[in-house]
Structure formats: C-alpha cells, structure tokens
Amino acid sequence: MIHDLNLMVAGPQGSGINFTSDTFAKVMAREGYHVFTNAELFSTIKGEHSYFRVRVCKDMIRSYSERIDILIPLDAKSVMLHAKELSKDGSIIFEDSLEDPRHADIPYKEILQTVATKFGKALSELNVMKNTVALAGATKMIGLDKEKLKKVISENFASKPTIASMNNAIVDEVYSEFSPTRTFDLEPTTYKKRMFINSTHAVGMGKVEAGMKFQSYYPITPASDESNYLERVMERYDFVVEQTEDEIAAINMAVAAANTGLRSATSTSGPGFSLMVEALSYAGMTETPVVIFYYQRAGPATGMPTRHEQGDLKFALSAGHGEFPRVIIAPGDHKEAFYDTIEAFNIAEEYQLPVIVLLDKAMAMSNYTVDPFDLSKIRINRGKLVLSETNGYLRYKFEEDGVSPRSVPGIKGGLITIAGDEHDEDGHIFTEDADNRVKMMDKRMHKMESVLKAVNADTKVKFYGKPTNKKVIVSWGSSKGPILDVLDKLGEYSLLQIRMMEPFPVEEVMKFLKGKTIIAIEQNYTGQLADLLKEKTGLEVSSRIVKFNGRPFAFEEMVEVLSKSKLEKREVLTYA
C-alpha cells in the first residue's frame, strides 16, 4: 500500500500535457482523494518542454513531491530529463520501447490501429489520442474502474461525441490489452464532494458572490486566467469584464466604475501592476473602493512569466507616490482566496480605499481539491453608500471615523466631485490651505487604524501547531501549503501565517512571536516578510529560508531543511 501517488506528465508545450494531467486529477478527485497539482511551463505557446505533476493522497496534501511514481513522457527528451526522478518502483508509460525495467510496455500502435479501424479512420488521425493510451495505462496500474475514466473523458468532450467515443474505445482497448507488471496500491478513501480548482477560479467565484459588476484587465500571465474565467460566467451572472488597451486603462476604468457605484476590480501581475501605480495613488487620494488582484510571478522586468515568486511584497506595500491608506491581504490557499476576495470588497467599500489581494503564480496555476465553500457565512457590507435622494451633500465630508457618505452619479442632490488634487470636503481643488491639508491627511490615514480595529483576527494572522513550541515559522501566501505538510511531520515547529500585510497586525503578531525563535520561509531572494516583520515589530528572525528559482517549494526539500539540527542565517532551497 502506498500513502500517496505522484504522477508526472511531461512533454512539449501544446502536446496535451495539461489536458492529460487534469483528466487524471479529476478522476482521482472523483474517487474522493485529495489531489494536488503543480504546473511548470515555458512562456511559449508550443514546443518548449513543460511538465505537470499530480499528487494523490487520501489525506490533505498541499505540496508536490520530488518523487515520481508514474511518469508519462510525451517525447524522448522528457524521458531523458525525468527518468532519473522516477522512483525505483515507478513506471514509465512511453510509446517507444525503452531499456528501462520500469517501462510499462503498452502496445500503443495496435490499440490505436484497432480503434482507427473500428471508427473508419486513418491511424494518423489518432495520433492526438496517444495521451489517452497513457492515461488509461496509469489508471489501470492504480486499479481504477475504467468506467470512471470514461465518464470524465465523455464530459471533457461533451460537445464532440465522436471524439469522446474514440477516446473511450481506446480506454477499453488498453484495459483489455495491457497487463501491467507493476501496480500501485493506493490507500483507499471514501468519496467526498470536492472542487478541483486553482486560485483564479476561487477568486472568480468570490467576485461573483461578492456582487462585483465590473472587472477590467489587460492580458498577462498568470492573472488573465481569472478574467477569462469571469468572461465565461458573466452572461450567467450579469456583469461586465472589459479587456482594456493597457493596465493603465484597466485600473483607471476600475476606479471610475467604482466611483460610479459598482463593485469593481482589476487583476494583474507584476509588470501590469507597475503600470497601475499612479492610479493606485489616485484611488487612495480620491477614497475610491477599488480592489486589485495581484498575482505575483518571478521578476524583475519580464522575469520568468510562467514561474513562481513572492517577490513583490515590498512593492505592493510601497507602490504609489505620496502617503495614502491601503489594505493588503495575502491569502495562502484557494479557500482563503475565495473568502478574502469577498472581504476585500467589503473593506474597500466600508473604508473607501484601495485594497490589494496579493496572490502568486503557484496559487494561480496549481489546481487542487478544495471542499465546497460555505456560503452561509458570507456577508456583504457596502459601507456608507448613498443611493437615494439627499441634500447638502459633500463627497469628502469630515466624519469622526474618517469615512464620508459615498454618493454616486445619478443620485438627486448627491452630485459628486472626485479629485486627485488635494481637495476640500466638496471635492473642489482650489485650496492648498495648510489646515485643510492636515485635516484631509488625518481623515484618510485614520482609516488604517479603523481597519486594524475592525478586521477579524483570522483575516490578519493564522496560527498553526502547538502554541508552546519554541520555534515558530513565519510565512505568507502559497508557501503556507508546503510548510503545513511538513508541520504534520515535524512537531517542534509552529507556523504563523501573516495574512494582512497592511495595516500590519503588530498586536496579533507579537502575541504569537514574542520570545520565540523565528524562522522566515518565503519565495524571494531577500526575505521580504522578515524585513517587514523587523520594521513593524523589531523582531529578528534567526533564519531566512528562501527559494527564488521560479519553482514552488517541494515537500521533501522542506522536510530536509526543517530537519536540520541548526539552520543557517540564510538557507537557499533549489529543488526544480
């Protein structure tokens, strides 16, 4: 019996690796297993070597493994590159013969020929279906009922019934013609309904649930998957997704739509956010409730567009000229991404300021199983939105809590004047009066204290493990997953996941970290969270465990580093 199974599909981009691994993952998720996937691809459309990992386990898993049990290489190069990572008891499913005892010898040609003849097709037309041979080979080695695979294939090709039938005929042939010499006896599980999603889906669903009506975006990896998902559901839920000419337009349009009264957002990645910075400052000055979803990827400049990094924390914190209030929330998994999305819109509208939801490539491109969200907990708070006739209205009226009633165009007596210049209560700009400036700065900046008081503790930090542990790891974002997987094994560590980066929850952080040995784990070169921690609390970390090669943390390298008897001040992880 094995506890977890790791399958890799590798090959040239565009050869169906994504489809193959996703189908496998979905079949296993339907069996009730937890499934975690990791995609490593090149920033190209076709040709370059890419690979997808699928990890399956009856228990919750949040990271990929360095070990491969079943390798499906779609070309010879993939055999060369990945056969060495295959465990000695593993199996390679490959079309051509290999001088490797682990080779699972499936009669590809005969199987495809049989199906081609049956459907009156030329053998060459079935070339694209080789992946199905491999898939069926894998599920047979796991001992899975072939009908379960066929069901998912039929769903995948719902609009192409003939293609579905041909693929399913291939599955039948593989199951009758292939007698595996190696099998994988995975610990059984019981069925539980789970979604198989990544964070772009979670955020997208969060936006729909939150009542977002306007999203603008400019195409960028890995953020545009989210906008594209929203485009697929906008007809059903009646909202607008606008693809703009650039990110400057994207943020300006989101800001304007917010000031017109809609819940509005934009999604981007580092290079796009760089272009949005001026308007972020404008949103702070104009007290605009706009939400920016920022999917970090490996920088600087164009960097490695399809690779992972948590390198933009300090940038998100400081982006924009001048001083203005902002809120930054960093979810650590898909579930948090969903709830945080809704919370971000609430905070934006309640406090009338820009909110940044800081995500990353690993979250955007890693599909895994998640329990359905509990919608009964969700609340929407639109703050002081004025949607009925009013009089004597002032957009920037001084109020005790710094938050003015917010009218929008179309409200009788509620004309708004929005201005990025310093302004009076009425929004007009022809004052550079020193006292007014001080009052307006106080008004805006005071919101940070209000947010800190109002936001619930779980949105700020989450603590995992025994509170009595001497060693506490601090981390953020998707790094949480691999750390939690290891925490289950190494009981001496606890984890403090910092979720709200701005305003920084000093009190909550101190509560968990005071007097502890602190280890920072994050995916960037310098240890940006460790720096932030020191800046805000004076606390020094004893070690910074970092990784910046563009790949997320693997389970084994995390175990290895945390098992060391003494951690260096700086530990660099490099597994690829």
Next chain:
Amino acid sequence: MLSTVNPPAKPQSYKTNVEIDWCPGCGDFGILNALVLALQELKIPNENVVLTGGIGCSSKIPHYVNVNTLHTLHGRSLAQAQAVKIANPRLEVISASGDGDGLGIGSAHFVAAGRRNVDMTYIVFDNGVYGLTKGQASPTLPYGEMPKSIETENLKFPVNPLFLGLASGFTFVARSYSYNIKHLKETLVKAMKHRGLALVDVMQPCVTYNNINTKEFYDPRLYDIEKEGWNPVANNESEYKQKIPQAVVKSLEWGDRIPMGVFMDYQTETYDQKLQKLVPAYGKKNYVMEPIESSGKPLNDVTELMDSFC
C-alpha cells in the same frame, strides 16, 4: 484662492460658484460657456451628467460645471469616462482634456476608445502647448513652430486629432472654435445627441504661451465645411466607407483655410449594444441601483459554479 463650500447655487444651474483660475481671455472660457449652454438646451438633470477631466488647465473644467465630476489623472480622462458610461449607460458622459492629455500621454486610450464606440462625447481643448507647465510644445503644435514659451523650434510633426479620430473609429468627428460659442454650442449638442463616440476638437487659443495659434490666426482662416456643402451623415456602412476618405482629406486641410464643422456623423453599433451580445441582460437593469445583498446576505449564489468543478 478659496472655493465656496458646497457650490451648487441656483436650481438647474450648470455652473458652479467655484472661482475660475484660467488666465483672462483664455480660450477655455468659451468652451465652458458653450458646454453650459448645450446642457441647458438639452435639459439633462444635473445628477445624470458626468464630466471627467484629465490634468492641465482645461482639465479643471469639471470644477466649474455643476454636474457629477471626476477630475482624473493626466491622460486618463477618456479611459475613466468610458468606464462610467459602461458602468451606468443611463448617464450622459462627457470627457474633456487638453491635446497633450488626450493625444500625448493618453493617446493609447484615444485609439482604443475609437475601437469601442462608447456612447459619449470627448472634447479636446486643442491649443498646441502644455499651458499649466508653462507652455512646452504639445502634440498638435505644427512642425517647426516656436511659440514664445519654448526654447527651440518644434521638431515633431503634429498629431491631427480629426484624422486620428476618423482612423480610430470615432463615429462622430467635429472641429469647432472656442471664440465661436454659437457654433461650438451647436456642435456640442449634436455630439451629445449622437449615439456613439463623438470627438469635438476645439481650436482653443492659449493667450499666455501660444502667440502663433491666436484669435487673429484663426478668425480669418476657419470656415464651416457644412456651409460649403459637406454632408457628414453616413446612413449605413457603405456610405461610411465612401465618406471616410473624403473626410480624411478635409481633415488634412491646414493653412490659409482651416475647416471646421462636423466631418463625420455615422451611427453604428454602440458599445452598450455590443456588450449585450456577451451579456444579454446588460443595460436592462441599472447595475448601480440593483441590490447585491439583502440584509447583508449576497444575492448571487455560486453553488452552480462550485458544482461545475466537482
């Protein structure tokens, strides 16, 4: 200078009481007056009008007009204005900014706006200089010219807003003149009535920095193309295709005679109609007034989306 708090003065007035800080004699005054007259003529309730500005002298106009106003960032007036109209198609949306704002730093939005054809009006205050930063050359300043405010002659060819507007897909393209308030008001009324994206390029002398393109320069040169027989209306796509080259040729005239008037007036699918192809319910309900929650509980339910991933 001080502003009066809470400016809306007389009922139905389209002017605020905010003190205007343009230079005496500035061409901007004519545009402000013509715009207020146009709004008075159209009698659109103040709360249903949104005026956006960019940054620069002319972009301060939002503060002087008693409607909803967004004083945006440099170059972003048109981008924000389109979003306002998309967010609430029931609003009358007007965007204003200088030629530097709209055709220099904001030129990407100008071109993209033409591709959308949002039903709104964009007024360019076209004076050839960046007035608020003391008169540097702006995108419409002719090649080789050297107004008194710049140190060297202008080495760049000018952008022709009308030509670019036609090329980008603006469905209403006009030129007017800030010292001809009657013509300007009538042009603005036509632009606002037009269903689609309207460009009004206004010759607007900067009395402080541009001593070349002055009232004395324009007065004898400007002539009304419609009075000389040009019919800008294109009733269908084939008429539009046939008229575009002629309108372009007219837009290129510059010298002893400078044409003004409406160059193109073509009604085709507007962006709200196009959006309905993707979102059939779009525009039927007012997104702004439509509740998204009831006693704090969301009205949307993503159960069906969650199920699609199971």
